[in-house]
Amino acid sequence: MTTDWGHAPTRGRLRPGQSPDTAFFWKGCDEHRLLIQRCAGCGVLRHPPGPACPACHGFDADHVVATGHGTVHSYAVHHYPPVQGFPGPAVIGLVELDEGVRIVSNIVGRDPADLRVGDRVEVFFLDQEEGWSLPQFTVVDRPDVG
Known part of the structure; x- marks a missing residue:
């Protein structure tokens, strides 16, 4: 899914x-x-x-x-209870930005079962109809597994 x-x-x-x-x-x-x-x-x-x-x-x-590029450091998948405005399941990630700081945000566009610590992500901004925006991350690359 x-x-x-x-x-x-x-x-x-x-x-x-x-x-x-x-x-x-x-x-x-x-x-x-x-x-x-x-x-x-x-x-x-x-x-x-x-x-x-x-x-x-x-x-x-x-x-x-920031460049908006980073690595998934950790994440949790929120299933229940439902949260207003968030279709489930919601992936809440701790992203380590290339600049060295970490940010908590949603990671979208990937089946939660396929997400891995170490996946490379990049930011995009989810515009709200009410006129404000949220940073979100999407997976762009997976490091080679050796």
């Missing part, structure tokens, strides 16, 4: 909460850009965004545009 959510605008999902620390991330998603927070002091990337750098404890931050 292939979970095919496609790339067409959807409706019915609840909009994720935003804070002053995450507003830039969600604005980037609306513009179809995956933005990662960077400490302006020491340059460490961090996700999820937060008010202070975990490395140098500085409070000044900017962001970088």
Whole structure:
């Protein structure tokens, strides 16, 4: 069974909460850009965004545009209870971006039974009819198994 959510605008999902620390991330998603927070002091990337750098404890931050490419680090398949706006089963993945940070998002377009840790993925943005977008990932390549 292939979970095919496609790339067409959807409706019915609840909009994720935003804070002053995450507003830039969600604005980037609306513009179809995956933005990662960077400490302006020491340059460490961090996700999820937060008010202070975990490395140098500085409070000044900017962001970088991620390539949107990464690797499946871990995942879970959610079957029940149903969640508004998510046809099941939903694959919730922990994706390690090539930039070195990890992001939790949906992995779509692959039968959950065929998904593997180590699969290469890339981001796309799932537009909502209500005018906002969510980052999602889809499998693009599987590393050679030796």
